[in-house]
Every structure is written in C-alpha cells, then in structure tokens.
Amino acid sequence: MLQRARPVIFVTVVGIVAAVLTFLSAGPALAHGFTSTVYVHITAGDEGHVRTAVELEYDLLVVSAADFEHNDPLYRAGTAAFDDGDTEGQAAALNTHTASIVRYVTERFSVTADGKVCAPTPVGGFTMGQQEGVPYADLLLDWACPQERAEHEVRSALFPDTEGYVKGTKTIVTYEIDGRSGSAALDAAHPSFSTGQSWYERFWEFFRLGAEHLLTGIDHILFLLALIAGSRRLREIVLAATSFTLAHSVTFMLAALGLVDVPARVVEPVIALSIAVVAGWYLWRIWRRGGHATDLETAGHGHLSLDRAGWTRLGVVFGFGLVHGLGFAGALGINAAWSWTLLWSLLVFNVGIEVVQLTIIAVVFPVLIVLRRRAPKAGLWTTGTIAAAVSVMGLIWLVQRVIWP
Secondary structure: OHHHHHHHHHHHHHHHHHHHHHHHHOHHHHHOOOOEEEEEEEEEOOOOOEEEEEEEEHHHHHHHHHHHHOOHHHHHHHHHHHHHOOHHHHHHHHHHOHHHHHHHHHHHEEEEEOOEEOEEEEOOOOEEEEEOOEEEEEEEEEEEOOOOOOOEEEEEOOOOHHHOOOOOEEEEEEEEEOOEEEEEEEOOOOOEEEOOOOHHHHHHHHHHHHHHHHHHOHHHHHHHHHHHHHOOOHHHHHHHHHHHHHHHHHHHHHHHOOOOOOOHHHHHHHHHHHHHHHHHHHHHHHHHHHHHOOOOOOOOEOOOOEOHHHHHHHHHHHHHHHHHHHHHHHOOOOOOOOHHHHHHHHHHHHHHHHHHHHHHHHHHHHHHHHHHHHOHHHHHHHHHHHHHHHHHHHHHHHHHHHHOO
16 A cells, blocks of 8 residues: 555646746746735824824835836836835935825825815825835825814725736724724725724625635645645644644734734744645655555554654644744734734734635535545545645745745
8 A cells, every 4th residue: 555655646736846947937027916004094184183103015015006106216216226225215205206196195095074175285204114024105094174073084096006016005094083993904805994883884894804815825725735635633633723823813912913924934934834744744654654644653642642653743833833923923014012902903904814715614624525435546536636625735835935935
C-alpha cells in the first residue's frame, strides 16, 4: 500500500507545479493586485460642523486623483516620492496639489444631515502615516451642515472598482457624534450608514465583513482545507479548529488593543509557510505510512484521546493560528489607539470568520470520512491531492511574499 500511495504525491505535485509556473512568473504584477482599506474617524466640530479624519493609501490616492484630474505633475512628483520612500516628499506632493486631491476625495466621500448635503473644507495640510507598513495620507475635513441637530449619513465610494486599480475597497468608520459612538464597515455593496442605525445593523455589517474576509481569503481557506485533509478523526479536526480559533482570537484581540504590531511583510510569508507545512505534514504521513496514514500510531491518552502526532500537530496549528490572527487583524488595519472603540465590532467580525470556518468543516469533513470508509484508496487519493495542491500553493505564495512583499 505504501508503494501505491507514493504516486499520489508524485503525480499530483508534478502536475500542480507545471500548472502554476506561469502564475509564479507573473509575481510582481499579482503581488499588487489588491484590495484597499480607507479609515475614517468622525467627531463633532464647532457650530454644528462635522469633523472627519480620513486615512487613504498614499500610492493609490496619487494615481487615482492624478488620473481623475488629468494632473500629470501630481503623478510624477507623487510616484517619485513613493519610489524613493521619501515621506517628506510624499507630503509635499500632496500639499502642492491639494485642490485636485480634495476634489477627488469629496466626489466619492460625503456627509449629509437629514438628507441635506454638508459642505467640506480641508483643515490644515496633508500629513503622512502608515497602516501595516504601507504609507497612508491623512486628510482632515470640516463639514458645514445645514442642520445643527440631525442624524448624519456617511457615504463612501472611494477607489471604486471601475477605476481598475483595486478589486475592492473597504471603508472602516468609527464615530463619536450625535450622542452616539460606534463603528461601521462600508464597501461597494453597502456604501453608506447613518449614525441613527440600530445595534443589530452594526452587528450584521461586521459579521458580514468577517464572513466575506474568510470566503475571499483563499490562503486562510487553503489552511483550513489542509487541516481537514490531514485530520484522522472528527475529534482531531474539532480540536484543531478550536486550537486555531483560540490562537487567532488571542492575537486578533491583542492587535485590537494595540499590544501587538507585527509588519505584514513578516506575517504574510509566515501564513504562506503555515499552509505549506500543515499540508506537507499529511503528505509526509502518506509517504511514511501509506494506507495507514489515517491510523492512530499509538493509543490516545486522556479525555482528548490524541496520540503523540496529534498533540504535536495541535501545537503547530496553535502556533500558526497566532500568526493568522495577525493576518485577520491586518485586514482591518488594527494597530491604533482608537481600536478600543472598535472592540465590540471586532468581536463580531471574528464571529463571522468562525461561522464560515465551522460551516466549511461541517460540509467537507463528513464527505471525506465517508469516502475513506467506503473507498479507502479513493479517499487516500483525494486527501493526498488536496494536501499536495495546498502545499505547492503555500510554497509559491511564500516565495512571492518574500521576493515581492
């Protein structure tokens, strides 16, 4: 059986490697095929005004505003400063072309009071900051509203997909206005919110955002598939999923509290490595034990009934789960003091992730168990193919994220 199992790995890996060579060769272009996140903090200003602090990804803002305004000098100065990593030059390029950039932003971002448009005025100049190691431009806008006491609606269509530079933009809003405080997540499908919205509407926004993040985050899904393929018993996948959940919840919350801040250039390659390692672990078991890869090596001890390999795998999954939590946190740019006001919403975001994760396990794992019991050879081929595909993709992403961070 061992001799029959080895071709499962060899044939699958060779086929996948051949199929993805072109994918790897396109690395630099694909590495910047991205989503973007805009951050907005809203407070009350003087005399019924509204104050918005808007943070936008610098290079995307420069390219988009220059294209919208047909402003070639902005593009040349802004991209040159970005390529040189010159923070002062970046701020200077923005401040030299303030009118163009503010027009671009306020065409796509607006505040209304009881349905009446508020008029924006920039306050001070542009300053520079960072989110996940990426330069961000900070813009302060003062909005004069016709109604002093009113519920306010915020609408964002910044960096639309139609411009062709991104495949999706989220706007994460925190607010302390109208006697209320809270947070909201806006995107193309849900571009606006009102400060008068109910708690369950806010709950749903972040639950949906968490669910969509896992569903669209192919690296996290492949990690989960690697866990499922390599699990020998229902107990093992439940414990692995629980370990992963606890681990990423710990770092997710620590990041939310501003206690942990690890650059994306470190987190993303380690996530890719975790995918390759967890999937490769099962391939190694197939190589070493053949048709007995899904058997327990020794009798389990205690209530959890795990053997030594099971406990070791659980520890590895927990360790990598800590890193994945930083990846989830990075999706919302959680590294600032105001994250305290986002804490409740972040917990809901995490719930959305967990519901999708458990749903995938509930759908996929029983199918594999039935296949293994009724057709052991087919089950071995299926799980071996899944593990080989996931392992190769993890290694490819590792190389890409190291070379093109």
